[in-house]
Amino acid sequence: MAIIKPFKAIRPTKDKVSLVTSRSYQDYSKNELEAVMRYNPFSFLHIINPGYKFSKKVAGEERFNMVHNRYLEFLEGNIFLKDSKDSFYMYQIEKNKFKCCGFFCAASVQDYRDDVIKKHEDTISQREQLFAKYLKTVGFNAEPVLITYANNNSIEAIIDQEKQKVPEYFFTTPDRVKHTLWVISDDEAIHQLTREFAKMESLYIADGHHRSASSNLLANIFKIGNSDHTGEEPYNYFMCYMIPESEIKIYEFNRLVKDLNRNTKEEFLVRLDAMFRIENKGSVLYKPTKKHHFGMYLDGDFYSLFLRKKVYNFTDVLSKLDTQILYKTILEPILGIKDLRSDKRITYGFGKHNVIHMKDEIDKGKFKVGFSLVPLKIDEIKAIADAGLVMPPKSTYIEPKLRSGMAIYEF
Structure with a gap:
């Protein structure tokens, strides 16, 4: 009531x-x-x-x-x-x-x-x-x-x-x-x-x-x-x-990271390959349209990242969120970002106008890599709340x- x-x-x-x-x-x-x-x-x-x-x-x-x-x-x-x-x-x-x-x-x-x-x-x-x-x-x-x-x-x-x-x-x-x-x-x-x-x-x-x-x-x-x-x-x-x-x-918040955590570009892509099917889109602006698909901009190229679901363990509603998947597969284990709220190496931009802005900021050398996501649905937000769980910071711009x-x- x-x-x-x-x-x-x-x-x-x-x-x-x-x-x-x-x-x-x-x-x-x-x-x-x-x-x-x-x-x-x-x-x-x-x-x-x-x-x-x-x-x-x-x-x-x-x-x-x-x-x-x-x-x-x-x-x-x-x-x-x-x-x-x-x-x-x-x-x-x-x-x-x-x-x-x-x-x-x-x-x-x-x-x-x-x-x-x-x-x-x-x-x-x-x-x-x-x-x-x-x-x-x-x-x-x-x-x-x-x-x-x-x-x-x-x-x-x-x-x-x-x-x-x-x-x-x-x-x-x-x-x-x-x-x-x-x-x-x-x-x-x-x-x-x-x-x-x-x-x-x-x-x-x-x-x-x-x-x-x-x-x-x-x-x-x-x-x-x-x-x-x-x-x-x-x-x-x-x-x-x-x-x-x-x-x-x-709307979604995109993620921009200042460095590759001491990985070379080639080493970084090889590590991503363990969890994602990667396609280089070149200079064609790419924005994902489905859950568990991600966009990435690195060194002048756009990439599509498709989650390899057979190697990722879905355990609860939180584990199914794209913001959580990105954190658990890339941001934390590869880029070394533990605290999404306080780490100075990561920043966020809401996706209404941010893919081109993300590209511009990386091209200027302010950041090394950026990730774009699809927006969450209201049902996903409600499921997290009903389960008593919390989403990663900057999961939604409403x-x-x-x-x-x-x-x-x-x-």
């Missing part, structure tokens, strides 16, 4: 929403970030980069406190307003051929603990603690966790019905993405949505494992400090964006990527 709740969102006013909401901070180039900060005083980036106001770099507790102060300024300046009624917030994104529609809601921390909300990635304790401290200081969450649910005809009917109403927001951002948001405040629609989710045994985190883990840690901190704890306080929930699993788009500041959840 999955628990979701409506909440009173803090939201930008209609006339400023297109100016307030922002992409992820890391998504901006240095020049683009400077331009937005200088010429758009309403951007949410001013909240999460609070030192800009004083031409000062800030970090740690000082930054957290200043984020809180900038947030209060946006409230005091009526850039943000708080809704008077608990609501769900249906949000549709359209970009080129990609289109999705889900809704913001509050998900239960207890469901996260009980594995109703399932994970497929490891989290790093230090990052959990840092983000929990950040949340506790600033008092709000503006970055929802992306959670998927199995396609549901009843929920789809509710969404279709709500789409007939006049949206609260409709705007297009400079990256040519269309954004539409409807406020679902009708008691019957809210009841129908909560009832449908109460029938679900499992939900799946698609993106935001550290945010979920940090919210769980924060709830424990608040609980210890609250002698009147009931379990219904806002800190017992975290903001998420619920989306049917058919509407997420999964869209939609949500804008910050569209809806804010206060603790």
Whole structure:
């Protein structure tokens, strides 16, 4: 049984929403970030980069406190307003051929603990603690966790019905993405949505494992400090964006490695031959199209690598993942990369535009070899989560990527 709740969102006013909401901070180039900060005083980036106001770099507790102060300024300046009624917030994104529609809601921390909300990635304790401290200081969450649910005809009917109403927001951002948001405040629609989710045994985190883990840690901190704890306080929930699993788009992350671990090119290819059938494609750009097939770029040539299944042992769902196969057959035993998170010899690029970029980086001499993979399927992600296993880091790049500041959840 999955628990979701409506909440009173803090939201930008209609006339400023297109100016307030922002992409992820890391998504901006240095020049683009400077331009937005200088010429758009309403951007949410001013909240999460609070030192800009004083031409000062800030970090740690000082930054957290200043984020809180900038947030209060946006409230005091009526850039943000708080809704008077608990609501769900249906949000549709359209970009080129990609289109999705889900809704913001509050998900239960207890469901996260009980594995109703399932994970497929490891989290790093230090990052959990840092983000929990950040949340506790600033008092709000503006970055929802992306959670998927199995396609549901009843929920789809509710969404279709709500789409007939006049949206609260409709705007297009400079990256040519269309954004539409409807406020679902009708008691019957809210009841129908909560009832449908109460029938679900499992939900799946698609993106935001550290945010979920940090919210769980924060709830424990608040609980210890609250002698009147009931379990219904806002800190017992975290903001998420619920989306049917058919509407997420999964891309792959390619791998680029700086050297061949003291192997010559010929020695490297001979060692690969033990596990793969290798075909040299020459200068023809090659990208794999099937599971257990890999692309490789080395020394000016593309190669196709076909796994020799008779010599590879499939033991569980994790062993069948292409990212795990690549790690166990090449990255670890041949290239000597043990820790995929911290080894400085490997880097990643998501596959939407990375095969040509991968070639360019290797041709420039920054890397020696690159590997391309096919994207994972949602069923593979769910199978890993259901088995209580975790995927190798950078196994998936998932869209939609949500804008910050569209809806804010206060603790």
